[in-house]
Amino acid sequence: MSGTEEKGVYRALFIVNFLACLGFGIADPFFPVYATSNGAAGIHLALIFSGFAAAKTLFSPLTGWWSDRIGRRRLLVIGLFAHAAIAIGYLCLPSPSSLILLRFLQGIAAALVRPVSLAYIGDMAPARHEGTAMGTFDISYYAALAIGPVAGGIVKDTFGFPGIFICLSALCMLAFLTALVFVRHFGKNRVSEIRTLRVDLSVLKKSGTLIALCGFIFSRTFGIVYFGMFLPIFMFENLRLTGIEMGVVMGANTIVTALMLRPMGLLSDRVARDRLILTGGTAAALLTAFLPLSETFPHILFLSIGIGFASVLSLPASSALLVEEGNRQGMGLTMGIFNAAMNLGAVLAPLAGGILFSLFGMKAVFYGAGFLGLGGVCFYHLARNTRKGDSGQGS
Template sequence: MEKKVFTVLFIAVLASTIGVSIIEPLMAIYSESLGASGLYIGIIFSAFTLSRGLFTPIAGKLSDHHGRRNFISGGLLVYTLSSFAYIIAIDVNSLIVVRLVQGMASAFVAPLAMAYIGDIAPKKQEGRYMGTFTISFFLGFGIGPIIGGTLNHVFSMNAAFIAMGALGLISLALVFLTLPELGVHKEKKPSAFLKIIKYKAMQEILLIRVVTAFGVAGFMVFFPLYATSIGLNTAEIGTIITINLLVTALPQRYFGKLADKHNKLALIILGNLVMATTILLIPLTWDFYSLLGLNIAMGLGGAIGLPANTALAAQFGRLHGMGSVMGLLQAAFAVGMTLGPLIAGIILDLAGLTVVFFYTAAIVAFGTLAFYMFVKRNVKNHLSGS
């Protein structure tokens, strides 16, 4: 049963993530073609993550009370339909609406899939299970951009949107037809949100998730514009982003097992500092290979820190409701993914593209320092005991 759940969810999340990431290197360019300014590019990206962030805690709480399978299926259905709606977006406002709807739908997919995996992970093996499962996200995000860039380069932007919808449909069929409901929601009553977020350990987990997401968003949204400005085409941009995310994905299991045995907090801090350094250096690069080198380093930073952060959340979820905790974790990620493009978009309009990367790197570095100080102050109450 556990193996079946893991395999079904891994394949379904991989397919749907490839779909949504197909349009990742294209959205800024597509938004500009509809007349979006730097601020509106930020709003378009943030609409997805804002909507997702608002609905993930709700989705997680509902799944703790009523089960996860049907909510995942419903989320995938709306996600698939909204994928095809990109084709009929005629202006910036309609594109924002599509992003809001798809963000809401995604809130019922990834967080609940992570809660499923948290449910079946043995104690003290949360890092290995969550790290291995997280490969599906980053592998999907790694494969998608090169497919999207190539589809746009060879065919058109609409080809990328059609591919996204088709992959969503595959995920929906797989989950609806083969995923069993575990019934964990019948065994334990989840804690209230206010109780969960009062714990110092949970506050630490959420803080660093926001900081990490802020850096990822600030980079991913505006990196294609910088790469285009120095002469790269969309296929090259997609290749670089793909390699970045593959480097993040492939060592996840290894660093997850490392997090099970060693200090999770040290791994989180190291990973974020590597990411901040690479973002800082982006405007100092000048060609495909130098950008590729920095993206490999950034991917490694993500591989080091993310499994440890998710493992801490899974440990906490055992006590207070896995769906609720994973929903809050994804909401924190959405906060960072929302604020990153919005604020970076304003910086772009006011100070130019180069300053966007300097600013984003500074936020990640200072946010990681704040996390360290917070943990140091509350170390006696920390969940992991590492």
Template sequence: MISRPFIVLYASVLVATMGISMVSPLLPVYAEELGATGIWIGLTFASFAVTQTIFGPFAGRWSDRYGRKPFIIAGLLLYFVAALGYLTATSFVQVVLFRMLSGVGTSFIFSVARAYIGDLVPPGHEGRWFGVFATGDIIGFGIGPLVAGLLRKFLGFDAVFISMALLMASSALIVTLLLPRISPEVRLRAAARRESELSFRLAMSDRLVLAITLTMLVTSFSFGSTFSFLAVKLEGLGTGAVLIGLTFSMESFASALMQPFTGRLADRANRRVLVVA
């Protein structure tokens, strides 16, 4: 299963998530410096989640039809544009708008990258290999805030946004040059295996699917509510940029250490019990 496509996609997604996570904890502080208060600070996260939620299901289905690689590249380029947008923004409204664009880019990158991995994984081994692949996301999300804190402390916000743009451009180049295209037959066969054509209403009629969806919704709401204002709170307490970045990095590093084990455990144990635990 450790093949060239897996390694290329793992590396490119790790680089991309590093770029994405560099700005996430700093955007509320950046928006506040541009005059944002209360609801607008919250919107720096909520707007991202809204567009990601809207486009996520479509991105997977479109990639089943038109190919994985173009959508991954498109998502990375959208994030590249968003990074330049943050760099040139003159108001917090512009920050929110470019954050919405980032949400679209994220839906293309991660939904389609996971679909690509699903094309490669043998049936019955999904938990193990999705767990391994997820470490790339989490390591990137762990490194990004710490690097951003260092850049902001010594070089300012502009250096963070420029670095993000460079990381997105390099990741797009990696995918363009090195990631093979998945044949239509393989895509459609994998899509059929995942039953991706089930309607949302039919999927939600399954009590287990509904329970998992609601659990993820509540968990994400709790995480987003905290994440939106934690950096602002720490900034108000006089916490330095590096320590703020380290605060956000620690959770991701701990999660990355556990992912391979929990993924393999999910293939062997009762997944419902694991979710409750």
């Protein structure tokens, strides 16, 4: 594939990722309300959301490995089409038991899309420019995340829940058609090489970098989950902020991340990536621990912006190291294992946070996230230095 063709595939994947993520950004904030309005109780909600994350955790390594074996395009378009179909299923089968099953199936579909898309980008990322390629691509995710809830609110108020899920289905179908037409098969692995691969998670024992990155993102996920899950409660009950103020605090974090992804990607291709990950991870953990000490709107807004900046400091750098490791171990399998670690954190974080909140109160939730984040930084540093020669550019 020529350089021009690769750029075309990259742009198409950017659009595909933006469309699919925008659909979920529109639907996800209203999914709990939809479920409860159809009779879902607390246990149903727990199964709906934990089942989605559990499916992604279980299937991401498998689909990543599978994409190394049979090619990425086929799995990507299947996953996008499944997303579109399942979205309509939410309207046709609204009972709690049906929603649990459909959400689990959507988790499998998500495992077909996200790791495979990242593997595609990793395949195309030029040497010593991995951070720029991955950071720029992730703008599609964070931009959709920033726009989605606002667009979803407008759709919900105008067309109700049918409008929400029709939007999700339509956007995923548009992403499916874009991938079908513009995303061509591409990969550095050739069939003769791919057939020698096996789903072998012992790669974690062989790669200090991969296990370090998995530990880092697992611990970091707790802070991310608690920011979205518990911070709105803290702002409403403790700080008595208005709805607009709460929206500004939550949105500022995402906007900063989206705006800084490409500059930080360029930076990660020029300076030591380990330093960016360690600095960003440490800062994000400390700022998360400071959240419950906030007393005013400007204070918590400053912390939100700071967490966004600290997070984006480490994001392209870690993605670049992941691409380098994917070139050694298999891009799809590497991306799948990494996403599984992140999704495992998404499964366990709400459970741990709920226990901390019930036993010790709100402050303990954020202190716990900060402590775990610092532990993840230490784990990353130790794991990266356990295997000589297993280092990325600028490490």
